[in-house]
Amino acid sequence: xxxxxxxxxxxxxxxxxxxxxxxxxxxxxxxxxxxxxxxxxxxxxxxxxxxxxxxxxxxxxxxxxxxxxxxxxxxxxxxxxxxxxxxxxxxxxxxxxxxxxxxxxxxxxxxxxx
Amino acid sequence: xxxxxxxxxxxxxxxxxxxxxxxxxxxxxxxxxxxxxxxxxxxxxxxxxxxxxxxxxxxxxxxxxxxxxxxxxxxxxxxxxxxxxxxxxxxxxxxxxxxxxxxxxxxx
Numbered sequence: 001x002x003x004x005x006x007x008x009x010x011x012x013x014x015x016x017x018x019x020x021x022x023x024x025x026x027x028x029x030x031x032x033x034x035x036x037x038x039x040x041x042x043x044x045x046x047x048x049x050x051x052x053x054x055x056x057x058x059x060x061x062x063x064x065x066x067x068x069x070x071x072x073x074x075x076x077x078x079x080x081x082x083x084x085x086x087x088x089x090x091x092x093x094x095x096x097x098x099x100x101x102x103x104x105x106x107x108x109x110x111x112x113x114x
Numbered sequence: 115x116x117x118x119x120x121x122x123x124x125x126x127x128x129x130x131x132x133x134x135x136x137x138x139x140x141x142x143x144x145x146x147x148x149x150x151x152x153x154x155x156x157x158x159x160x161x162x163x164x165x166x167x168x169x170x171x172x173x174x175x176x177x178x179x180x181x182x183x184x185x186x187x188x189x190x191x192x193x194x195x196x197x198x199x200x201x202x203x204x205x206x207x208x209x210x211x212x213x214x215x216x217x218x219x220x221x222x
Contacts, residue, residue, distance in 0.1 A: 035211065037159075045151075045159065045202050045213040061210040062115070095158055099149060099206050102161030102170045 002027030004034070004096050006105035012086050012112050019082040020108045022096030029077040030054035032098040036070065036081050039107075040092045048094075051079055086112045116141050116205050118214035126222040133190040135217045137203035142183050147207025150179055150188045153216075154199045162201075163188065193219070 007021045022034065036048040049060035051070040058070045069082045081094060091112050096105040117140040127133055137148070148166040151159040161170040163179035166186060176191040190197055198221050203214040 037213075044200075044216045045153075045204075047204070047211045047213055050211070059209050063210075097159075099161075099204070099211075100164045102164070104158040104160070107158055 002098075002101060002103045004098070004103050004105040006094075006096060006108045009109040010111070012110070013114055014086055014088055014112055016086050016112075017082070017084050018086055018110065019080050020094060020110070022079050022081075022105050024053075024077045024079075024103070027101065027103070030074055032101055032103075034072075034079045035097050035099065036068075037095040037097055038064075038092045039095065048081075053077075053079060086110075088112050088114075115210055116143060116208055116212050118203050118205060118212055120201075120203060120214035120217045122217060123215075124218045124220060126220050127193055128222045129193050129195055131193050133188075133193055133197070133219055135188040135190075135201055135219075137181075137186040137188070137214050139184040139186070139205060141208075143186070143205045144207035145182045147205055148179075148181070148186050149204045149206065150177075151202045151204065152197075152199045153202065159202065190219075195221075 005023050030053050033050045035050040038046045048064045051058045053072045056072045072079045093107045095107050119138045121136045145166040150163040153159040167179045178189045180187050200216045200218045202216050
């Protein structure tokens with residue numbers, strides 16, 4: 001059974017940078033796109049974009065383009081979500097997920113506060 | 115961008131009743147590219163249905179997905195206590211992929 005395991009919760013200040021990770025196991029990591037999904041407190045799911053772990057090609061939602069960066073290291077079956085300058089409005093739970101196989105990470109809570 | 119609108123926002127039902135959740139798309143969605151998820155408080159979403167009508171591994175057959183084009187439906191034939199949750203549809207046929215805003219199924 002495949003699974004995705006995400007890095008732990010983070011507390012950051014506005015303007016700081018951050019990279020969170022998502023590691024796949026139990027399936028062929030390069031076979032499926034991995035999406036990143038944001039869920040702000042008490043709100044619904046927002047698709048941020050996806051990365052193809054086989055070649056690191058990315059597709060971003062216009063709402064997130066330019067504010068986040070996806071990357072992948074297929075040698076360690078891991079994808080990353082990165083911010084160069086966090087804002088308080090980035091406070092949310094972030095999930096990584098495949099779609100058709102239904103693998104979801106447990107979520108990484110990012111809190112940005114001065 | 116394809117906008118998905120879910121209806122109703124909240125569905126109040128009793129255990130044993132039938133639930134019918136709708137997901138309308140602003141443009142036609144490939145039937146192979148529509149998914150439904152269940153999310154309970156404090157948990158990651160769980161895939162229920164992909165390809166509009168295919169149940170994910172381990173999903174009980176009381177969950178049925180149907181529809182095509184712009185109109186999709188998730189039916190829960192008889193609600194069990196563990197089915198009270200928020201449900202989301204997602205289209206993944208045209209970038210940017212998008213989610214509906216969710217339907218909460220609550221105990222009446």
